[in-house]
Amino acid sequence: MSYEPPLPPANLPTEVVNTLNESTPEHLRDVATYAEELAEHKEREARLEEEADQDEAEKRPDDLPDAVPSKATITVKEINDNRYYYWQWREGDKVKSKYKAPVSPDE
Structure with a gap:
């Protein structure tokens, strides 16, 4: 040392x-x-x-857009007798949604 x-x-x-x-x-x-x-x-x-x-x-699902968190779920909304898929998630007290695609007629 x-x-x-x-x-x-x-x-x-x-x-x-x-x-x-x-x-x-x-x-x-x-x-x-x-x-x-x-x-x-x-x-x-x-x-x-x-x-x-x-x-x-x-x-994270492959079709999940970047702006949508992985905790989002898919929901179906009916607008004017048409059905659409939306990504939906909660941010604090608010529920956020982002359009995914129309529901196909055979679903």
Whole structure:
């Protein structure tokens, strides 16, 4: 082990380096343990979020327009004796709809 102090990573903020340089060995060990656990936690959260995004993409119907959330359901509306499919979903207290296609006569 060298008698020279270690060089901090270049991307570490100066305030953090100064605080660490002023810390006791016991506090530095506590910081190291906490930093490792925090890094693992953040990596796990990012991985779970990525998996959720992938699941969302896999569940998304192929014919779902980009402006329509994947939680939308298809509903049939009758207008002037004609039937139409609409994507429908809730945003807060409002129900939103987007036209999909006419209902074919054999349905």
